[in-house]
Amino acid sequence: MTVPEETTGGTMQAPINPPVRTALISAQGHFGMGCGCCVRADRTDSFLDPATYALALSQLKETGVEEVCLSGGEPVHHPQIIQLIRQTRQLRMPVSMTTSARTVSEVITLSKAAPLLAQVTVCADSQGAGRLRGTTRTAEAAISTLRVIRADVKILHVTCWEMTDDECAVLASLASEAKLEVQFSPGAPGEHALPDEGMPLQGSVAQQELDATLLDRYFTLPGRYRAHLRALRDLRRPRTGDGRWPCRSASAYVSADGSIQRCPHGQTSVTVHAPPAAIRQFLAASAQDHATPDCASLCHLCAPPLCHAGVGAAGYGRG
Numbered sequence: 001m002t003v004p005e006e007t008t009g010g011t012m013q014a015p016i017n018p019p020v021r022t023a024l025i026s027a028q029g030h031f032g033m034g035c036g037c038c039v040r041a042d043r044t045d046s047f048l049d050p051a052t053y054a055l056a057l058s059q060l061k062e063t064g065v066e067e068v069c070l071s072g073g074e075p076v077h078h079p080q081i082i083q084l085i086r087q088t089r090q091l092r093m094p095v096s097m098t099t100s101a102r103t104v105s106e107v108i109t110l111s112k113a114a115p116l117l118a119q120v121t122v123c124a125d126s127q128g129a130g131r132l133r134g135t136t137r138t139a140e141a142a143i144s145t146l147r148v149i150r151a152d153v154k155i156l157h158v159t160c161w162e163m164t165d166d167e168c169a170v171l172a173s174l175a176s177e178a179k180l181e182v183q184f185s186p187g188a189p190g191e192h193a194l195p196d197e198g199m200p201l202q203g204s205v206a207q208q209e210l211d212a213t214l215l216d217r218y219f220t221l222p223g224r225y226r227a228h229l230r231a232l233r234d235l236r237r238p239r240t241g242d243g244r245w246p247c248r249s250a251s252a253y254v255s256a257d258g259s260i261q262r263c264p265h266g267q268t269s270v271t272v273h274a275p276p277a278a279i280r281q282f283l284a285a286s287a288q289d290h291a292t293p294d295c296a297s298l299c300h301l302c303a304p305p306l307c308h309a310g311v312g313a314a315g316y317g318r319g
Contacts, residue, residue: 020283023065023252024098024264025056027081028073047078052258054087056272060252060260061091063280067118071098073256076109085116094118098157102141111149119153121183122146128162129187143174156180161187163211172218184215186229205233235291247287262287 027048057068068088075081075097088095096119101110114120124142125135139158146154156175175182186208208229215221235245249262259269260279266289270282 020063020065020250020252022067022069022250023056023060023254024069024071025053025254026072026256026264027053027070027075027078027084028256046256047080048084048254048256049258050080050083050087052272053084056254056258056260057088057091057093059272059274059276059279060254061093062276063252063283065093065252067094067096069096069098074101074106075099076101076106076113081109081113082116085113089116096120096153098123100124100137100142101145102137107145107148110145114149114151117151119155120146120149120151121155121157123157123159125159126161126163126187127167129159132161132187133159139171140174143178143180146180147178154180155183157183157185159185159187160211160215162207163214165214165217168214168218182219184219184221184225186211186225186232205229208232245291247289247291249287252283263289265289 025048028046060068070081070084076099078084085095095117097110097113097117098121099106099110100123101107110120122142122145123137124139125133125137126139130136130138139156142156142158146156158171171182212221212225212229247263247266249266253261253264253266254272255261255264255269258272260272260282261269262283266287268288270279272279274282
């Protein structure tokens with residue numbers, strides 16, 4: 001999801017649809033963590049069929065997609081995940097993975113897959129974000145996973161909310177010791193936050209700014225992180241017209257059932273079985289879906305390159 005950009009005049013405007021060069025592909029449609037924040041429209045118990053995946057790769061490559069990121073649900077739960085990775089490499093398309101692998105069986109599968117991947121991103125939540133999102137994906141567990149795998153690029157991605165000085169210090173020390181790149185994105189309570197976490201806009205914005213200031217003491221946050229916070233704030237403000245920001249995802253998204261969308265949180269789609277011209281037209285046309293603060297804060301892993309957080313969607317640095 002590419003959120004509105006700030007012009008030189010100081011107003012926020014939705015950017016023009018960028019060409020789609022990357023694809024986020026859901027290898028498995030459901031993950032047992034049951035994140036309270038999840039607004040995905042395609043949660044199912046199904047696995048992506050290798051034949052459907054092969055067709056999706058062929059169709060997307062023909063439309064100009066160059067790179068693929070496998071996600072979920074939880075991609076390492078797919079019984080043929082190694083086969084999916086090899087299918088991608090056979091087409092000479094770099095393939096990466098975004099995962100929350102923690103258990104012994106998940107880490108064993110990830111260890112087998114990692115050497116074949118261009119990049120592995122393991123997701124985590126700060127302590128406050130875990131309470132907000134209803135998860136137990138600790139940064140310490142994510143770092144333990146990253147320590148035992150072999151991959152060209154290993155990234156820890158942390159969703160931040162109500163960070164503390166002690167928590168930042170420990171995270172910086174662990175990440176530095178493990179020689180990891182760390183990426184951050186802001187937590188954002190909204191209609192999908194847990195019931196007791198409701199917060200007025202001013203309080204939410206203030207908390208995000210406090211977290212960013214604290215993180216900046218330990219990590220190098222680029223200016224685009226603050227720009228993303230401003231964009232999230234402006235998404236909550238009234239607009240003229242229908243009052244909604246159009247989605248401008250920079251990537252394609254393929255669900256586990258073979259539907260191609262502009263975003264994991266989108267409602268409109270085209271099937272991978274459609275003619276290539278129809279898929280190309282769908283990805284090039286103006287999006288029918290609209291951005292919300294919830295989806296804009298969660299959609300950062302869809303942006304290029306690979307499954308890196310996109311411009312305006314995350315800050316990163318080394319501890």
